[in-house]
Amino acid sequence: MKSPFETWLSEKKFSNNVFQMFTESIACYKNGAYRASLHFSYLSFLTSIKELINRTVKPNNINQEKWDAVINKIQINEAWEKAVFSELTNKHSGIFNISDDIRDQIKYWRDRRNDCAHYRDNEIEAHHTESFWSFLKSNLPKITIEGGKENLLNKFSDHFNPTYKPVNADFSHLVEEIDDTVEQNDLTDFWQQLINRTDIYGFLFHHDNIALKIVNRVFELCCTNTKENLADFLIKRQNDLTVITYYPNSIKNFNYSPKQIREIWRLRIWNDKYNAFSNYATLLDHELIPQDEINEANQFVIDHCTGYRPQDERTHKILKSNGFGDALFQRAIVKDRLQDWYKFVQPRADLLTYYVEKYPLEQETVEVLCDMYTRTKYDHWLGDRVRKLFIDNPEKKAEFHLIANNNHYKIPEEVD
Numbered sequence: 001m002k003s004p005f006e007t008w009l010s011e012k013k014f015s016n017n018v019f020q021m022f023t024e025s026i027a028c029y030k031n032g033a034y035r036a037s038l039h040f041s042y043l044s045f046l047t048s049i050k051e052l053i054n055r056t057v058k059p060n061n062i063n064q065e066k067w068d069a070v071i072n073k074i075q076i077n078e079a080w081e082k083a084v085f086s087e088l089t090n091k092h093s094g095i096f097n098i099s100d101d102i103r104d105q106i107k108y109w110r111d112r113r114n115d116c117a118h119y120r121d122n123e124i125e126a127h128h129t130e131s132f133w134s135f136l137k138s139n140l141p142k143i144t145i146e147g148g149k150e151n152l153l154n155k156f157s158d159h160f161n162p163t164y165k166p167v168n169a170d171f172s173h174l175v176e177e178i179d180d181t182v183e184q185n186d187l188t189d190f191w192q193q194l195i196n197r198t199d200i201y202g203f204l205f206h207h208d209n210i211a212l213k214i215v216n217r218v219f220e221l222c223c224t225n226t227k228e229n230l231a232d233f234l235i236k237r238q239n240d241l242t243v244i245t246y247y248p249n250s251i252k253n254f255n256y257s258p259k260q261i262r263e264i265w266r267l268r269i270w271n272d273k274y275n276a277f278s279n280y281a282t283l284l285d286h287e288l289i290p291q292d293e294i295n296e297a298n299q300f301v302i303d304h305c306t307g308y309r310p311q312d313e314r315t316h317k318i319l320k321s322n323g324f325g326d327a328l329f330q331r332a333i334v335k336d337r338l339q340d341w342y343k344f345v346q347p348r349a350d351l352l353t354y355y356v357e358k359y360p361l362e363q364e365t366v367e368v369l370c371d372m373y374t375r376t377k378y379d380h381w382l383g384d385r386v387r388k389l390f391i392d393n394p395e396k397k398a399e400f401h402l403i404a405n406n407n408h409y410k411i412p413e414e415v416d
Helices: 004-012 016-030 034-054 064-073 080-089 100-117 126-142 148-159 172-181 184-198 210-221 224-236 240-246 248-253 258-266 268-285 291-304 313-321 324-335 341-358 363-372 380-392 394-406
Strands: none
Touching: 004 016, 004 126, 016 034, 016 126, 034 064, 034 080, 034 100, 034 126, 034 172, 064 080, 080 100, 100 126, 126 172, 148 172, 148 184, 172 210, 184 210, 184 224, 210 224, 210 240, 210 248, 224 240, 224 248, 240 248, 240 268, 248 268, 258 268, 258 291, 268 291, 268 313, 291 324, 313 324, 324 341, 324 363, 341 380, 363 380, 363 394, 380 394
């Protein structure tokens, strides 16, 4: 079983170099080598900060000469550790936007590192390593470069400017910087600005929208706290369902309550009726609707879907496996027998044609359809759609004729 620190480590997406050093630290800890464990963890920490500096564009408040000097120092094997520590703890440096309390704690852990490296008299026990890991989990996200958020936003803007980068250039490395560059209390503002800079279609209403792709990549690559913050931001903006429409698996990031789930299928999915079935299927696929509520939900969807039908095979398979076809058969064929042509059948002509096309034909369905064409008043929208379906799908027409002939139903000339 993973320890809390190992879980945190797996979520942070460190470079392979840093990850391996932390792994060595954990191995040493588990084997009782606590000095080595703390020493490796401290070096892992400083290395992660060194990498942060290396990949950051110069902050606006730092002059070029100063920045170049820092970059040069951290490239020197004998000097990099001292240079990184100096910039972290010097509040006049201007590079790191951190509190004095964090600076003091870094100094404390530097002293403990020296206890390990020089084997001083101070004892180093398991709790020292555990405390340092707690320090990292609490404070590493807060150690950001001054102006880092703005610099990262600029890097996103440049990346998606075709003058500087190809249209399909990978941007994963920029998303991976969010965890270490943007403080938790700045994330909401960061999302707002990032969307404003990359949302060229009107937020997330187009499958090629860059903002939509960034959101999905954040859910794939960032740590739990960052993903939770983004999910809350999207829910408050009422943009969560649009994300789910294009990336159904992203629904697991939203942690909806049972109340929110009912609100989605009873109210919110109908704001976008074209994708209502897809989003409803996603709720079913992720088992977010309790088993004893599925029949109620199916009936509700049937009663409220007008003018649209399921659009893709994924949606159809999920609906079918959750009894949607059976519910539609009971409502339209058994209960109504397509009699309420104006209020019920006509607004659902596409949905009913979908049922005839995608589900095996029941004897009663064939009987009702044969009867429908003989009535003085029936929904010609449905009649025309079924007739066209049989023209385009000879196998379905043959299935219909076989059942009709076996039961001696008179086949209407419209579908003969």
